[in-house]
Amino acid sequence: MFDTVRKTRIIIIDDHPLVSAGLESLLAREEDFEVIGTFASGLAGLAFLAQNQADIVILDISLPDVNGVDLCLKIKSLLPQCDVLALSNHTERMLMMQMLQNGASGYLLKNAPIDEIINGIKDCLKGEMAFSKEVKAIMLKPSVNELGTRPKITKREKQILKLIEEGKTTVAMADLLFVSPLTIETHRRNLMQKFGVKNALELIKISREQLLL
């Protein structure tokens, strides 16, 4: 068997060449690590993964083609034995939760110290969950609007939420979607109720914090 001497095969998917290069050069210092591929787009990485055996994917969330959350799910469903470790700038709780729910083995922040990142990768390979310090802090304290479960919002509501964020008035939205202004008002009202806020300004603030559309 070669398994005991074989190096850990790492894949990096991150659209910032600087980050990829930095990570690669750091990992090169470790004896038992081998970066077998770095990709600046999600689909390119996925294509490579389908054809090459990897032990761990270090995955950014903001990618040009697909988002890391969806990609994580995809990877885990195709290659359940391959670990996925999120490495992101985003500090939104929701994103962390979503990544974990989709099978990620950890969540590291890009602004974390180098050793936190390296150790995170090692922990991950040992089968432990890996979180950078700041991530732990964010995940531990429950946010105000999330004591129960986060509100489920419908497709239409999401659509209207976006228009609200763009500063559209009720009438403008109604014209745009070919429905009655009263319908829009109902949607907005339902949104506000679901998020537990009392005006549209708060609505977009909260939605930004929670969903990060």
Next chain:
Amino acid sequence: MFDTVRKTRIIIIDDHPLVSAGLESLLAREEDFEVIGTFASGLAGLAFLAQNQADIVILDISLPDVNGVDLCLKIKSLLPQCDVLALSNHTERMLMMQMLQNGASGYLLKNAPIDEIINGIKDCLKGEMAFSKEVKAIMLKPSVNELGTRPKITKREKQILKLIEEGKTTVAMADLLFVSPLTIETHRRNLMQKFGVKNALELIKISREQLLL
């Protein structure tokens, strides 16, 4: 004279260790470059700069203590002969303009290809302006709300704009600032007028695009 053989002394100020490390390892490949310091905070970098001679500072904009725009001005006023090259994630026109106005010799995006970044640094040292491709594109097309001059907003207005962004109502703001609600309304009206919009939602959208507070 040693000047002709001396290596170019580079300082990196960036709160993402991964970026700093990546950049450093890339620059290490270049014969005539020498990274003499990397700093994760603006003030730490500034302190070092005050005591050590550097040729170029590669400067991030989002820093934990001070913002890169202000820091750039500070550096250029203390050390006019030292180049400052912005290296940022931000794609807002306004930030680019502000950096240039404050004496930066260029503006590179972190998601730019490696060679664009390395060449940017070289161009910068040759006395040329350095911009990554995407930056050029952004700077060339004038944004909709910037055909004339951007509106000047007062300190108080900026304060109220922030509160509006937080979803505060007129009455809530009035209570907070110990003034009449009518005063708040006047400020909001003036803001809307200055930005040429017709409701608070648009206001925060525009302000986000333009000022990036």
Next chain:
DNA sequence: TTTTTTCTACTGGTATTCCTGTATTTTTTA
């Protein structure tokens, strides 16, 4: 110090949002 700008505050009126409740049709899920 004079001038200008900013911050403050009001009147009076219009428009829009927000609240409460109801209800039909369409789509999705069980």
Next chain:
DNA sequence: TAAAAAATACAGGAATACCAGTAGAAAAAA
């Protein structure tokens, strides 16, 4: 297919935001 969820739409009324014009006091700039 039956039940649940989502999208649609309305009424009546309260609250708030928006519009137009004015104006005094404080602060900053000339």
